Amino acid sequence: MELKIDAQARGVRIITGEQCKDRRKVLNQLIALAEAAGFNEVTLPSVEPASVYTDKAGKEILGQMYEFPDKKNRQLCLRPEGTATIQLIADAHFRQQKDVRLWYFERCWRYERPQEGRYREFYQFGLEILNPTSATIRDELIELATSMIAVKTNAFEVANRVKRGLDYYTEDGFEIAVPALGSQKQVVGGGRYPQGIGFGIGFDRLMLC
Numbered sequence: 001m002e003l004k005i006d007a008q009a010r011g012v013r014i015i016t017g018e019q020c021k022d023r024r025k026v027l028n029q030l031i032a033l034a035e036a037a038g039f040n041e042v043t044l045p046s047v048e049p050a051s052v053y054t055d056k057a058g059k060e061i062l063g064q065m066y067e068f069p070d071k072k073n074r075q076l077c078l079r080p081e082g083t084a085t086i087q088l089i090a091d092a093h094f095r096q097q098k099d100v101r102l103w104y105f106e107r108c109w110r111y112e113r114p115q116e117g118r119y120r121e122f123y124q125f126g127l128e129i130l131n132p133t134s135a136t137i138r139d140e141l142i143e144l145a146t147s148m149i150a151v152k153t154n155a156f157e158v159a160n161r162v163k164r165g166l167d168y169y170t171e172d173g174f175e176i177a178v179p180a181l182g183s184q185k186q187v188v189g190g191g192r193y194p195q196g197i198g199f200g201i202g203f204d205r206l207m208l209c
Helices: 018-036 083-093 137-149 179-184
Strands: 047-049 067-069 075-078 100-109 121-130 157-162 173-177 186-193 196-202
Touching (some): 018 100, 083 121
Antiparallel strands (some): 100 121, 157 173, 186 196
């Protein structure tokens, strides 16, 4: 169940009981699928320099970031998504390694209008392959994404060539939507960027399926 308290910001939730158990069950299924495909966990920082996203994210994300100065007036932000940081990790540590497979499950924050399936604090399950060598890696990732969505429903639609709202993509991306969710039907979004290819699952929306 979801709990409410008076001192609660908009777009955030307090979850307990069976709902937590259901979320953990689904998360464990996603992790099992990822690790069976050779992915290893990476944990990302929640607070980052705002500059991480300045040159990589699109205008929509830049306009929604929770941005603030620290005590030394360095501009920081709460992480709005995961792939921009993964790209920096790739540049710093994995330039010479091929087919590095990473998964993460992280809280993210964006300042936008809260509604069911769209929250200011939300959870993202992401998979990234750095320096991929397979010519069919895009299709392999889409197949893996569909198997993850099938954990909650078989009633979904795959769009293989779509424009994504992030500046770091180097080609049209892909999305998976669940029409039953209405206006917040997009559950998966991904594509190729200079260091690799990956996708993110909106975990909160998946749980609504």
